[in-house]
Amino acid sequence: MPAATAPSAAAGRRTLAVLVLIPAVAALALWVFAWPAARIAPRDLPIGVAGPATAADAVERELGRHEGAFEIHRYEDADAARAAIEDRDVYGAVVVTPGGTELLTASAGSPVVAGLLREAVTAQAPAGARVQVTDVVAAPAGDPRGAVLGASLLPLALVGAASGVATVLLGLRGAGAVTTLVGAAALAGLVGAALADSWLGALTGSWWAEAGVLGLTVLAIGSAFAGLVTLLGKPGFGLGAALTILLGNAFSGMSSAPELLPTGVGALGQWLPPGAGGSALRSVSAFDGAAAGGPLLVLSLWAAAGLTATALGSRRRRAEAPTPEPAPAPAPVG
Structure with missing residues (x-):
């Protein structure tokens, strides 16, 4: 009887943990997205x-x-x-x-x-x-309200996260992981520019510059995910999602402007990949690259840090992995 009761008690605790955790996560997500939207007003x-x-x-x-x-x-x-x-x-x-x-x-x-x-x-x-x-600088005819540009950040974040998670789960390490992340980001940038510029007309700047910004944004997010998971293990998934999907999108200011968000929130959003990527994309699409330097630097720092953590972290884990002990020699027969 006690042996049968132990698994049942453990299952009950896990069920209770899920029932508490899911509403808490839902409340946090709603707060992060709804609070800035409810406080839209010009600030400096x-x-x-x-x-x-x-x-x-x-x-x-x-x-x-x-x-x-x-x-x-x-x-x-x-x-x-x-x-x-x-x-x-x-x-x-x-x-x-x-x-x-x-x-x-x-x-x-x-x-x-x-x-x-x-x-x-x-x-x-x-x-x-x-x-x-x-x-003076009108919005594109294909996106007069900026809705397409604002809505593009979440898919970019999801694609970047997927590339980082897939790289880790597939067991890719070192140069192989870096090559996979860079290649996936480059392809995502080309596809994104083809859809947003060539098809929808929501972007009207240099096609290759737009593809480059889109690809760099995906690379920054994907390498951040892979680097955090490589260094921290399972907690890296949660931290990566919080920074690049939850806070990154809610605080980006792409649906309005960073200066319309609560004090400090818009500035923080510009230091996260979605906000920096959105600002850089606006610059290359409509302003001939004006003021794109800062956001591109932020994206480059995220990408460099993530790729370095992915490559070096994988190498360190291999070095720390225990060496299996040799099997004992069979006893002599007879």
Whole structure:
């Protein structure tokens, strides 16, 4: 009887653990994704103001009433403001001219921010005054609301995670593991560019640059997974999923902008592969690569660290593996 009771008790504990763990994970996932979305608001959002000093000062004072919302950059004229938008220094600019107020936006950088600026500037304009809106860098016709670009991050994260997990579970080590991760990422980048650019028209920049960013994003995620699992074992699966799928996507800011997320969340998201990959993809797709250097550096660091951990960790584990003792010699017969 006791022998039969022990397995039953162990099974009961495992069942209880699952019943507690699943709701906890569900609550955590919902919180991570829903909390930033419920707190969308501008926080030190960089925008420009251009025009005669007196008029520009008045605009800056009006915008300053939204405490902590905007980070104001001053420019001499509309041309300088346009250049700053194209370089991704600011999301938009208010230009004061003798003929009235003009708002310069970049819906390719964030359709949500472009709409927010339009509402804010129109609301503070004098009654009856018309605000001319010019979209300096327009979103692609195939993705006017940025929905395709925002939705592409989760599939990229899943593909990267799958490549890392498969590399580990298949027992690939050292150079073989590195070659597999790099090759899978390169192919994923080519397929992604073919779908998002050639088919859907959601990306409109250099095809090869887009494929490179997509591939590097997958490589950063896949190598991070493989490296963490190689070094930590089973806990590496959970840590990799938390960083690249859960937090990485929720904090990326791709559906809005990093500066619209709660303080610190958007900045953290840009240090994780999905957020860095999304920002780099926006830069090469619509802004001729402007401001892509930082995100590409983040992706490269993740990829380099993951590949190094995968290669060296596998070598260390082989060195630490116990050497099987030789079988005892058979006893002499007779």
